[in-house]
Amino acid sequence: xxxxxxxxxxxxxxxxxVFLLVIDIGLKSKGKEHDFDFNQIFSSSKYSIxxxxxxxDIVPIQEALLLNDNIVKRDLVINMVKDKRLNNVxxxxxxxxxxxxxxxxYAASAIMQIKSEFENKIKEISVKYAQNNxxxxxxxxxxxxxxDYIDSGLMEKQMEIRLKNxxxxxxAQIINxxxxxxxxxxxxxxxxxxxxxxxxxxxFCNLFLDKFExxxxxxxxxxxxxxxxxxxxxxxxxxxxxxxxxxxxxxxALNKIRFWTxxx
Numbered sequence: 001x002x003x004x005x006x007x008x009x010x011x012x013x014x015x016x017x018v019f020l021l022v023i024d025i026g027l028k029s030k031g032k033e034h035d036f037d038f039n040q041i042f043s044s045s046k047y048s049i050x051x052x053x054x055x056x057d058i059v060p061i062q063e064a065l066l067l068n069d070n071i072v073k074r075d076l077v078i079n080m081v082k083d084k085r086l087n088n089v090x091x092x093x094x095x096x097x098x099x100x101x102x103x104x105x106y107a108a109s110a111i112m113q114i115k116s117e118f119e120n121k122i123k124e125i126s127v128k129y130a131q132n133n134x135x136x137x138x139x140x141x142x143x144x145x146x147x148d149y150i151d152s153g154l155m156e157k158q159m160e161i162r163l164k165n166x167x168x169x170x171x172a173q174i175i176n177x178x179x180x181x182x183x184x185x186x187x188x189x190x191x192x193x194x195x196x197x198x199x200x201x202x203x204f205c206n207l208f209l210d211k212f213e214x215x216x217x218x219x220x221x222x223x224x225x226x227x228x229x230x231x232x233x234x235x236x237x238x239x240x241x242x243x244x245x246x247x248x249x250x251x252x253a254l255n256k257i258r259f260w261t262x263x264x
Contacts, residue, residue: 089114089152111154118149122163139174143167147187167191168200175207182212189221193228201225216242216253223256235260 092114095107125142132138146167149155155163171188185208192201205225209218219242226235239257242249249257 089154114152115154118145118152118154121145122149133173134177136174136177136179139170139177143170143174143184143187146170164191164195168195168197172200172204175204180211182208182215182217185211186217186221189225193224196228198225198229214245214247216245216247216249219245220253220256223260 089111092107092110096104096111122145125138125145128138129142146163150160150163150167168188168191171184171191174184175188185204189201189204189208192198192204201221202225205218205222208221212218219238222238223235223242226232226238239260242253243257
């Protein structure tokens with residue numbers, strides 16, 4: 001409650017003070033000082049602390065959940081649900097562990113809703129895919145849905161393994177259809193590395209390098225593969241080839257080269 005009062009006075013230095021004074025007088029006169037629902041007022045106000053200037057990150061999630069004011073935490077969870085951004089999932093997971101039972105209940109309900117929506121989307125698109133499994137745009141859509149659900153980390157382990165396999169197969173299919181976007185190669189190789197399917201990862205690293213030999217990405221993925229395989233001779237070889245490319249390397253590539261050079 002103290003936090004909310006502070007935000008009001010910061011947003012509306014004069015009017016905010018008057019507003020709080022009037023509220024306090026009214027509440028005290030009714031003997032309900034601790035029962036007033038600030039959340040109800042702010043949910044319909046253009047001065048909501050979570051909607052101010054369309055910036056929802058005014059209060060970092062971790063810090064907000066450490067506040068003693070349960071109203072703020074509940075409001076934060078509700079706004080994360082309304083916002084429907086995937087990067088809010090981690091915030092909901094934190095809220096799930098909150099000591100305030102209502103906050104954790106909101107978070108649990110939201111997570112169940114997100115999982116249900118993902119699973120419904122996957123069911124719908126899998127039916128469409130079964131009817132037309134060579135439609136590249138449909139395959140891309142399927143890939144994106146699976147990627148989002150996998151990245152959310154909300155599914156059970158058995159479901160995660162099955163979806164990762166489906167995701168890998170779809171990526172292989174879209175590449176074999178002649179896709180010219182490098183991101184699909186990167187996603188394919190990374191999921192194969194994640195599943196420790198090094199034979200597939202090596203095969204698609206070869207394809208990637210054949211198609212995009214002037215880019216740094218195939219070399220970085222080769223280095224990642226050889227690091228996993230503990231084949232440091234091949235890792236060094238690919239790093240040397242990367243350094244010799246007639247392009248300006250990104251900060252990511254330069255940092256990896258510096259790190260590995262310092263290790264050898």
